[in-house]
Amino acid sequence: MSYQTEKEFLIHYDPKAFDAPLVTVDLCIFTLIENDLKILMVKRSQFPEKGKLALPGGFIDLATDSTIEETALRKLLNKTGVKSPYLEQVATIGNKSRDPRGWSVTTLYFALIPYEDVIGANEVGDAVQWLSMEDVAISSMAFDHKELIKLARERLANKVSYTDIGFHVLPEKFTLTQLQQAFEILLDHKLEKKSFRRRMLSADLVKELDEVSAERGRPAALYAAKSKQPHFFTRSL
Amino acid sequence: MSYQTEKEFLIHYDPKAFDAPLVTVDLCIFTLIENDLKILMVKRSQFPEKGKLALPGGFIDLATDSTIEETALRKLLNKTGVKSPYLEQVATIGNKSRDPRGWSVTTLYFALIPYEDVIGANEVGDAVQWLSMEDVAISSMAFDHKELIKLARERLANKVSYTDIGFHVLPEKFTLTQLQQAFEILLDHKLEKKSFRRRMLSADLVKELDEVSAERGRPAALYAAKSKQPHFFTRSL
DNA sequence: ACTTTTATGTGGCTTTGCGCCACTATATCA
DNA sequence: TGATATAGTGGCGCAAAGCCACATAAAAGT
Known part of the structure; x- marks a missing residue:
């Protein structure tokens, strides 16, 4: 992974030659339903963590996404039908223990949308549901998603305050x-x-x-x- | 990349089986030298962007780093000798055009340190130098690092204000x-x-x-x- | 010595805007 | 027509910011 000349770099460089962490994007989508704060969650249909509740998200599609924000917007559109939410990056969490598949990095976004704009057009993928904060507290979740929600919730309250x-x-x-x-x-x-x-x-x-x-x-x-x-x-x- | 049963997942899962972006960590290390705000930069000794000024940073060492924050702290210690800076994650920038090697993601941190604590112990790696903000404005830099500095500088001013x-x-x-x-x-x-x-x-x-x-x-x-x-x-x- | 310069630290007035809560306004319902 | 419910305002007290002149304390100039 060390190249002294451009020629050497061009000839030998191979992105798969060195270990890289998994990279995902996760979303915490907030809305208000009848004066109650809700978060969109999906039930995982695949391993790992099959059957557990998780935040919507997943891998970057290197072929179609040109930025990670696009990845986030794509997932959001996919689950809610909403095209122009308030979207803000919260943090990136990366460590070796959060995913059983090994070193993994996720960039967490939160979104705010009016529930009026949600279209129940979740044709593909896992079943979605809106959880209240009380439900979040008592539910078991995939990976470190409960902590991610806590981070997003804190950022939300903080940001709303100023x-x-x-x-x-x-x-x-x-x-x-x-x-x-x-x-x-x-x-x-x-x-x-x-x-x-x-x-x-x-x-x-x-x-x-x-x-x-x-x-x-x-x-x-x-x-x-x-x-x-x-x-x-x-x-x- | 789709696993309906745990067995299938365990047998077939291979982290290198699907495309993944490059992941790096970059640091914007701020200090005050004689009442002048300075940023630490290094001159790249390798391709790509060899010879250009860049932010200190690089790949996560999956073997030794257990979190990305550790990666950031390791790089900082490496360049400045400082062990306990103020360290804050600014943002994660990921897109397909920022690195000639292809889709790449970087998590940007900024650090604040007292210049008194800096030890000129930069034995290994590229030559370091402290640039003033005026120097930053007129210098050409590797990758999108000038934009990263702008992001970090804005976050810094913002955070200092409250x-x-x-x-x-x-x-x-x-x-x-x-x-x-x-x-x-x-x-x-x-x-x-x-x-x-x-x-x-x-x-x-x-x-x-x-x-x-x-x-x-x-x-x-x-x-x-x-x-x-x-x-x-x-x-x- | 004593005056000037330089920088620290404060007194005190004005202004701004939040906290509070009682009061008024305008609708529905019994 | 009066009770109830919700929207919206009047107005005072107070806490803290803005402002700037003034007092304080040392070094440097003459």
Whole structure:
């Protein structure tokens, strides 16, 4: 694996000549279903870990994927039908013990999607299901996927506390109360109504629509997010 | 690569049977030399990209490294003699065009070290040099390493703005002015003296020593960091 | 010696924005 | 028509940031 001249390199270089770890991409796809935070999981239909719950993911397709982010988006589209999620790389975990097949590396992403956008078009592959965080806690999972979920969940809460990415679990139109509830669930703590509204409005993140949402009680004004680009608050929630 | 039974899996599984990308670890090691932010670079002695400047890094040693973080620490120790830096994973970049050898994945870390701790013990391998950010801007570099530096630099500035990791480029004892200067360089913007001191002192991050640093002007009190664990500010600098 | 220069460290006022919670507004339902 | 439910606001107190002049303490200049 040592080449002093270009000729030597070109002639002798063989990617399979040295040991390489397995490389995979895993996804933690979050959404809100009836004000409950859910994660998409699949049941593995193959060895190793056949029958166990696992995060959607798998190997990079070197022929069709040109970046690892593409791999992640492909898997996501595959399982949910969603094309443009909020997608963020969480971390890469690599060690010799996480996979029985030997040294393995996985790059973990998390995605936020509005449940309204999910199409139940999971034709191929393993059966999908949406697990609540309570289900996650009590379920047994393949590989180190429980730890991966913990990492993703922590990153999510952290990121929601100082950015506006929480918008991405909501449909296009929403009320400020729905927005606040979404943030509260993602953060896992309550927020003060006045402060929350003051911030969202003064940061100019939403535009008020000429529509109202009428449920019980006083109708609420509907809003839409102004930008898809994440906004960073100078102060955390 | 598809196994319906465990037996089938155990008999037929061969890690080299399917295409895998190259996997590397790269490091962006930051330090402060005379109030100037520097990055450690090496000159490649082998193909590909022989002769070009590159970030220290390389392949995971599957035999000796048990995690990728160990790989990163090994490389760092190797180049600087530093054993316990502040080390943080920035991102993993994987695509088919970044390395002439084909599909390749690299996990990028950044490290913060006090220059006082660096031992010029770079016996083996390529020649190291410390580049200032201006040098980085005008130098030609191997692979996509210039972009990797940009990523690391951005993450660094961002993280310094809401944590106290800036402490890690300073020696054990420092004055509050030195601390402020370090933060200013890492953030790339000026800070207000009174506010900065108020925050550092009220957050209880430092303890005052019974010593003073006498240069020009009034002698300054020396301080030491109280903890190695990063502290998160609720408000960014 | 004493004045100037240089740098450390603080006093104190203004401004900003969060926490709090009572109060008003507008709908449905009995 | 009044009870209930939810949306949305008024307004005060407080904590911390921004600002900048001033006091302090040493070295260097004359």
